[in-house]
Amino acid sequence: MQLVRPKIFVIIKSTMLKTKKELKEKIVSKLSSEFPLSAEEVELTSTPDQKFGDLALSIAFPLAKKLKTNPRAIASRAAELLSDLEGVEKVEVAGAGYINLYLDRKKFFSEKFANLEKTGLNPEEKKVIVEHTNINPNKAAHVGHLRNACLGDTLVRCLRYKGEKVEVQNYIDDTGVQVVDVVYGLMELEKKSLTDLDKIEGKFDYYCWDLYTRVSRFLAENQQAQAKRAEILKRIEHGLSPEADYAYYVSRRILRAHLATMKRLNITYDVLPCESSILGLKFWEKAFQMLRDSQTIHFSQEGESAGCWVMKLEDEPEREKIIVRSDGTVTYVGKDIAYQLWKFGLLGQDFYYEPFVEDNGRTIWISSARPTPYDVHFGAGSKVYNVIDVRQSYLQKVVVQSLKSLGYKEQASRSIHFSYEMVALSPKSLSEINVEISEEDKDRTFLEVSGRKGIGVKADDLLDRLEEKAFEEVAKRNPDLPLSSKQQIARQIACAAVRYFMLKYARNSLIVFDFDEALNFEGETGPYLQYTAVRLRSIFRKFQEKTGISYQEILRPELLKNINLEKLSPEEARDFWELIVYASGLDEEVLRSIITLEFANLAKFTFNLCQKFNSYYHNYQVLAEKDEELRTFRLMTIYFVHEILCQALDLMGIQIPEKM
RNA sequence: GCGCCCGUAGCUCAGUUGGAUAGAGCGUCUGACUACGAAUCAGAAGGCCGCAGGUUCGAGCCCUGCCGGGCGCACCA
Known part of the structure; x- marks a missing residue:
């Protein structure tokens, strides 16, 4: 079964960026009457932990320096001024002078789901x-x-x-x-x-x-x-x-x-x-x-x-x-x-x-x-x-x-x-490709790739080895799949493994190539990301098989008006919220990656999202849930994650196999 | 000699313009599959963030010096 995305969701983009932008404007207008601050100084960062709220404002520290008073007092007064911010449920002062904002969860989630507007990202160049x-x-x-x-x-x-x-x-x-x-x-x-x-x-x-x-x-x-x-x-x-x-x-x-x-x-x-x-x-x-x-x-x-x-x-x-x-x-x-x-x-x-x-x-x-x-x-x-x-x-x-x-x-x-930085080869990988090391290079911990000397792991060789290994793994788990499917999936996995491997390191970091690391399919790897997406999708497939109902019918945006977050246990409310807030950060992550040219950010973001989802997946049953309202709510939650994950993987050129 | 980059857990690496308790993966150890897929999850152990000063409310991050490593500085591409 092909997973067809309902039209309305295709244009969903995570818009934490947009939320922050809007909040920032309001904050500046509310505070500037009493405090000397410019828009550039106001920055909303994420909190280290959900218990500190969703967004943090640290303007009290520079203001304290400017006004020669203590940051905590400034934060308290600022929090008062911000008490009726739209979209924010609660404002708190914490630590030495942080102002923590708690978002209105229901509003945020339904907006992200139903929002048909464009992403917070806009083109700036002619070409x-x-x-x-x-x-x-x-x-x-x-x-x-x-x-x-x-x-x-x-x-x-x-x-x-x-x-x-x-x-x-x-x-x-x-x-x-x-x-x-x-x-x-x-x-x-x-x-x-x-x-x-x-x-x-x-x-x-x-x-x-x-x-x-x-x-x-x-x-x-x-x-x-x-x-x-x-x-x-x-x-x-x-x-x-x-x-x-x-x-x-x-x-x-x-x-x-x-x-x-x-x-x-x-x-x-x-x-x-x-x-x-x-x-x-x-x-x-x-x-x-x-x-x-x-x-x-x-x-x-x-x-x-x-x-x-x-x-x-x-x-x-x-x-x-x-x-x-x-x-x-x-x-x-x-x-x-x-x-x-x-x-x-x-x-x-x-x-x-x-x-x-x-x-x-x-x-x-x-x-x-x-x-x-x-x-x-x-x-x-x-x-x-x-x-x-x-x-x-x-x-x-x-x-x-x-x-x-x-x-x-x-x-x-x-x-x-x-x-x-360049890709170099470990002595171990050199011996695997049968390159003899010269006397002067013997003591080095790594060796530069050199076409002239013929020292290098050929791209097709690496891809072949990955495909071979992926094929074995797929055949082990899905023996009934036709040969052509297995080959196709093996190709997709090999591609994901290479692409993620090349992206996960900061660009300034020298990669000492090692076959064991490159051929790994577990942990922080491309195949792990694919596996997460495949599991996620199979829930929707099973849902349709079981109920005969198209999940699109269940995931109607109108339903969001009636969602009742009170119904969730405190643990589930926390886990649900963490997933949604994190997933909503894709746009910001993409923008940051482009600005810094550091696509390891995007890679890490996607990996963390998968980790959070896998943990959620392990803790909360969707299809087996008897309470229909709760089941629908969980379906919506994971669908949201699914959309974001698909986009993130596509940005890294990683495809999602139907099975793997 | 001059310039640029890097020293963070046993290994490979993250760490947002300086901000809340320094985080992942691999490896090691302990648990969890008659399954919404265990390529997974939960937990444990493991750190004078190369060294020494300085800047300040606050430094893994900024400044100076030192130690160790890499890469540039072609009438090569």
Whole structure:
């Protein structure tokens, strides 16, 4: 049975944010006559415990400092003034001077249920661009890339939830040195023709993973080979055959593999801008003129950088960043500046585009340097997020500074480097993937992922292992399910496990990857969240099976007018209320996650919600409840949680299996 | 050398602009399934929040110094 959501509930959003906003306005108007305070100073926080009420006001402390009296006295007077706040049942002074508010529960709950208005979140931008994934198309994706893509995709989902128009870009460096190395390997080491490449069966990204490490080692050991490699690079950059054809073949075939890997995680893109297009359409030449004319960069006459075009750095006046080399070629940062200008629509030109893959009726477009018949346009965002790991902070700073220096102050401030720490590997996980550790690395507690050295857990390998394990667990519990269902569920579980794992750590926290932790399905994991939702849903399924009544009929908003909270035992009233108040915090949590770019907040919120629900689930029977009024009330309570949980999981790209 | 980041329970990590009793998960130990699904729940043990000063009504959080670890600072990307 498919769980169909009644229409009226689809638009429910948790609106604690809205409640707080409204309360805050009233509080300011009631207090400002007697106390010197501004709206910014008034903040409603949650209390450490339900027994202290629902919301706390700590304005007495700053006021006491300002007025040189004691906070408790101020709090008492303020509480008097607030005694008749609408929607608030009780106001109390506690501790050293906290003002605690107790919400009118019935009003709050019925409002949240019946409120058809929009969420407290509103879009602020014309168009937001999020760039993430950006894997060099010369080898398979690994766990480090997964962190990037999971963070980026969650940001995208949260921004869209907020109402923003979002464009997802995945930049493809199809002419860079990494692709060159693989081309070098295919042409020089393996002497393969272009038609030979088609004969390479199986996972081409895995094939190139091994080849890339072989080439890297070969080039390190054979310095004389560098000249040939440099020549290949130049020919690829200028689009000359046959090298450019090899690069095209390799990058496109591996790109398709990457997209397939990301699809396993419900991650997709709108457009794939390629470096080859940036070169072909001479974006850099345009950017160069702008940088030169605005004197953002200048030609260096002396010193180590003589003959180069360099940029002065704001906070390090003694150091200069080279943008154009003395041989006239542009550095990586230079191309990145051009790309960033295009993202903001400041370059005055666009790429051409053509469809690359069709995915469920959605097209992923790829850039082209040559005219195409398609009238589509990308870029020109008002805000840009670049999801790139923390090691590139310095370069991202250079990019932002160049915008500033060009006079685009507004864009510079809306150019956000979404940085996060890298994923490293524990010695234990290294031995699991059969990587031998060099002598110098022996004593380290973790090892950085390195495509060049071939040190890394491949994304597809991890997903395969997760699916395998999930399949076993599903088969154990649901032996009668058809094979295809079991496989489908296993895929959903594997995806949830990876996505939650990548989200649960703060972005500043280095993840030392460990298979045991990543493969865990219990405790604070994605599958735990799914399991909670599955249990929740099965109550509704069973309800319909048992009674023959659609639960939509039971969950009519009108009923809320007549609910009688007095009927609940003190324990149940407490547990019910805790669940509702907590669930109502989703909007606020999403907003906070977007502002701080800390999606571990959202992950933790969802996990805590599940814990609270599971505890409730354990304590209160729904279907077996004889009292019909009480049963309906509990159904409404868990339905509310269900809605919030579905939204939260969707924001993290986690699907809910029918069974698991 | 300069810059950025991190030291919180045995392990992995949370800790809202400084605020009420420092919290989770894993692991360990003890309980709970003839079931609204035990991938769960309830409980126990486990902390000079790296060290030393300072700021104040109040510091895991802010400032200074020190110790220990990581990452940047390319005419690589």
